[in-house]
Amino acid sequence: xxxxxxxxxxxxxxxxxxxxxxxxxxxxxxxxxxxxxxxxxxxxxxxxxxxxxxxxxxxxxxxxxxxxxxxxxxxxxxxxxxxxxxxxxxxxxxxxxxxxxxxxxxxxxxxxxxxxxxxxxxxxxxxxxxxxxxxxxxxxxxxxxxxxxxxxxxxxxxxxxxxxxxxxxxxxxxxxxxxxxxxxxxxxxxxxxxxxxxxxxxxxxxxxxxxxxxxxxxxxxxxxxxxxxxxxxxxxxxxxxxxxxxxxxxxxxxxxxxxxxxxxxxxxxxxxxxxxxxxxxxxxxxxxxxxxxxxxxxxxxxxxxxxxxxxxxxxxxxxxxx
Ligand code: PEP
Ligand code: MG
Numbered sequence: 001x002x003x004x005x006x007x008x009x010x011x012x013x014x015x016x017x018x019x020x021x022x023x024x025x026x027x028x029x030x031x032x033x034x035x036x037x038x039x040x041x042x043x044x045x046x047x048x049x050x051x052x053x054x055x056x057x058x059x060x061x062x063x064x065x066x067x068x069x070x071x072x073x074x075x076x077x078x079x080x081x082x083x084x085x086x087x088x089x090x091x092x093x094x095x096x097x098x099x100x101x102x103x104x105x106x107x108x109x110x111x112x113x114x115x116x117x118x119x120x121x122x123x124x125x126x127x128x129x130x131x132x133x134x135x136x137x138x139x140x141x142x143x144x145x146x147x148x149x150x151x152x153x154x155x156x157x158x159x160x161x162x163x164x165x166x167x168x169x170x171x172x173x174x175x176x177x178x179x180x181x182x183x184x185x186x187x188x189x190x191x192x193x194x195x196x197x198x199x200x201x202x203x204x205x206x207x208x209x210x211x212x213x214x215x216x217x218x219x220x221x222x223x224x225x226x227x228x229x230x231x232x233x234x235x236x237x238x239x240x241x242x243x244x245x246x247x248x249x250x251x252x253x254x255x256x257x258x259x260x261x262x263x264x265x266x267x268x269x270x271x272x273x274x275x276x277x278x279x280x281x282x283x284x285x286x287x288x289x290x291x292x293x294x295x296x297x298x299x300x301x302x303x304x305x306x307x308x309x310x311x312x313x314x315x316x317x318x319x320x321x322x
Contacts, residue, residue, distance in 0.1 A: 002272075005282040010307035011041035013016070013262045013285045015267070016292040023285055024082070024275040026253060035278040040285070043080035045201065045275020046140065046253040047072060050086040059120070065127035073135035079114070080136045082201070085124055087142040088114045091250075110143030110151070115152055134170035140201055144179045147192045154196065182206035187235040194246045201275070202239055204254030208232055221241060227256050229313050237304055240270045251275050263287040264319045268300030295322055 013021045024045030025036040029052070036044065052068055060068070072157035073081045089109025100109030114121035128139055141153050157177060158285070164171050178199035181187050187207065193200060205225065211218040211232055216227045226232070236252075243250035256262050258276025263284055266274070274284060296319060303315045316318050 005286060008282050008285050008289070009038070010234040011040075011285065012290070013042075013288045017153060017294060019272070019293055021267070021288045022251070023281050023288070024080070024251065024253075024273065025278045025281060026275050028074070028303055029280075030068050030075070031058060032278065033072060033075045035157055036076075038101050039278045039281040041079075041278060043082070043136075044072065044076060045082050045251055045273070047081065048081040048087065048122065049083055050088050053086055053088060062123045062130075063107045065124060066130050069131035069137070070134050073131050073137055076135065078136055080138055082138040083122070083128060083131075084140040084142055084180070085111070085114060085128070088145075098170040105209065105217075110304065111141055111149055112143065112155060114151065115156075118156070121156055122160055122163075125157055126164060129160055129164055129171035129175065132175045133170040137172065138178055138199065139175040140178045140180060140199075142180045142203065142297060143206070144193070145183050145190055149197075150179065150188065150196050178249075181239050182205075182210070182234060183270050184211050187239050188243050190239055194243065194248050197248070199249040200239070200243050200251075202250070203253045204232075204236075204252055208236065208256075211235060219295065221277055226309075227262065228305050228309065228316065229258075229310070233304060233312075236266075237269050240266075244270045244272075249273065256277060258284060260284065261316065261320060264291055264296050264317060264322075265303065267291055268296035268303075268319070272286055277298055292322075 013023050015021065018068055022042055025041035026046040027036060027044055027102060028048050052065060078285040087110040089104060089107060108116055119313055128137065131137060137194060143254055147188040161171060176198035179193050179197045180201050180203045182203035186193060208225060208227055212224065212229055214221050214228065216225065240250055252266060252271055253275035258280035276284065299315055301321045303312055306312045306315060
């Protein structure tokens with residue numbers, strides 16, 4: 001089976017009706033690149049840059065970060081590389097962090113921490129922008145909740161560009177800036193994201209956690225974590241549909257994107273770009289190759305109208321065996 005999948009490495013991920021689907025990889029470190037290539041990814045959809053900060057006693061400086069980002073960007077040879085600014089706090093604490101929140105998932109994490117630690121953020125943005133001169137970089141910002149954070153983030157990026165320009169250091173002035181949709185408020189107040197950002201990526205791991213109030217790290221409630229909850233499906237349908245309508249590129253980079261049970265559902269919701277663990281890419285491609293979008297759409301519409309969990313699962317089975 002693995003051998004059969006391997007042959008799909010260079011195949012185009014097109015549905016039976018000829019719609020092209022982008023299948024990108026999630027990575028944690030530059031050394032993940034060989035696996036990305038072996039599995040035929042057409043880009044990096046999520047480089048979780050915070051892994052450069054974990055399991056060590058000091059912080060990576062601008063030069064070290066620049067080298068890591070550049071290595072990935074150059075390694076992908078012109079294909080898009082989406083690097084997420086660091087998402088620390090909550091489940092990913094830096095060693096010796098002084099701040100201990102009583103409820104870390106709702107505390108100072110991700111972009112909130114970046115905006116509260118300007119020096120840390122500026123260093124990363126300068127490293128990213130410098131690396132942008134070496135290929136096709138997109139910068140992705142985690143955990144944005146709304147207008148104020150988007151504006152502040154964009155100001156920080158402008159500031160970092162200005163500082164590089166003043167020093168005569170090269171960067172791509174048109175580097176694309178995207179936001180993760182991980183908070184229900186962001187999904188519901190999507191207009192400002194669509195207006196101010198170049199692309200969006202849905203982090204279903206967090207979006208589900210925050211929508212259902214299920215701590216994703218707490219085993220006691222893990223059984224309640226449900227990607228098929230009607231509220232989650234409505235949010236996904238709204239975000240994907242609105243972004244598509246506005247012509248803003250939208251992907252899903254949470255675990256849901258790499259689970260075969262949800263590939264057709266997401267396709268039927270209008271998703272055309274997925275990002276997942278490299279090991280899931282070829283299986284997903286095989287699923288895409290055997291999917292007819294016009295056949296999926298009516299079933300997915302039925303799923304969106306259903307509210308009984310058994311009925312939703314039943315319809316999903318029909319979708320997946322069609
Ligand atoms: C997510 O929340 O879905 C996501 C991709 O980010 P992380 O899992 O790193 O929080
Ligand atoms: Mg997340």
